[in-house]
Amino acid sequence: MSVQTPSKLQKMIQSGNFAITSEVGPPRSADGVIIEEKGRLIQDYVDAINVTDNQTSVCRLCSLAAVIRLKLMGLEPVLQMTTRDRNRIALQSDVLGAASFGIHNILCLTGDHQHFGDHPKAVNVFDLDSIQLIQTVKIMRDEGRLLGGHEFHVKPEMFIGAAANPFAGPNLEIRVARLAKKVNAGVQFIQTQCIYNMDTFREFMKMVVDRGMHEKVAILAGITPMKNVGMARYMQKRVPGIDVPEEVVKRIGGVPKEKQADEGINLAVEQMEELKGMEGVRGFHIMAIEWEEKVPEIVQRVGLYPRPKLDG
């Protein structure tokens, strides 16, 4: 976390308050107004807003344009960038472009394989992976240098983030080791995959804390409320790297259909209350997929509203 940037998210984390981020998924059209509307729904309840980059490999309005829109509204965006669709020339170019608009947060991702999305016949790039993108942004920011060697004066002042998925294979040991690799590469904050298996996450955090990594990187716990039992089952069976225990599916499915959304919110709130007491958790990343309007309620119910006002 050492390098100071103008990021408001970084300031919130450093203030010792729980930081809250959420995300906006851009539309599959040129309708930029939707992004502004989604941003407006959550702006008073979060410290920063991620914009996803063609998530699940479905082609959408680009994250760079969307974060600029949010920035122009006075909000604090987090630019998500995957290495799937762009080589190091395009990635660095976009980082410079984002920084030129005062974007100060980036989430470095490798990205889902295009096999999942709406263009499975596309080529993929993967010139870099997420860890190499972290290294790249760090070099640009700290050394004022591109990978190709060109040196410049106006540096992109990025608070550098990445994802971590404690629930992916093969085991927790390697997941902690990979987080360590991201820390070694220079990551400053982590937004985790959606947490449903609290036991696994607790074990993960214990390993992180035992190694002292929680002092080097701020971990924001990923929360995605379940809308209904269908979504729970789908996430359990079909989404790679997500661990939905059977009791979660049973709990959501155990109430009448019209109450399932409420139960999903209840579950998310309970999880967050428990996570607040877990050492090393510095905040939350609420991914309310096409359900942004629920973010205010969740934040209020866990007692994290109003958001603290920090100087500057």
Add this chain to the structure above:
Amino acid sequence: MIKAVGKPLEEVIGMVENFRKILVAGCDGCVTVCEAGGLKEAKTLASALRLYFTQAGKAAQVDETSLTRQCEPEYLAQLRDNIDGYDAVVSMACGCGVQFLAEMYDKKIVFPGVDTCFMGVNEERGLFTERCQACGRCILAETGGICPIARCSKRMLNGPCGGSEKGKCEVSSEIPCGWELIYQRLKTLGQLDRFENPVEPKDWTTSRDGGVRKIVREDLRI
């Protein structure tokens, strides 16, 4: 070796149906090993084409042969004396052989008889799997002898990604996660300490990204 599979018969028929003198040319190299384009497969394809022409009521001559290798001029020369007797050649070599044959006999129409797939191994009888993408700068010494470029669907140098599940790739449960294999091998070799050091961006100039490649061996040139 190079792995290939025979093209569907309908596709080959679509290419040759308007020709009357056709040579099906197998290759005794890699495509013989993977049983896609050797003499045996050339004979089978030629028979199928003869049957097609007969059933379609078209008079046509379809012969088969196989060359020692289609990627060397000396062996392509084996066709020199009789290729003029044909209107078209279906080469059952890999893409290298098809092109080299067409280069040598540049007035002859040459069609591909196989789809060239990858460089791989014969994992079991009838099971060929990819191992190398010829990036031109081998890193197997650092990755426990397992290539992340060929074996990871995202060719990550710092894997595994968050989509790895139960030892399988997010692309398909039929694909082993290359990075899980690397991790397990490094563990077996007592080299896990390597794992936490970020691997820097790769220089892809020796891969296809550097343009069309060649090797010049002055010591071998005459």
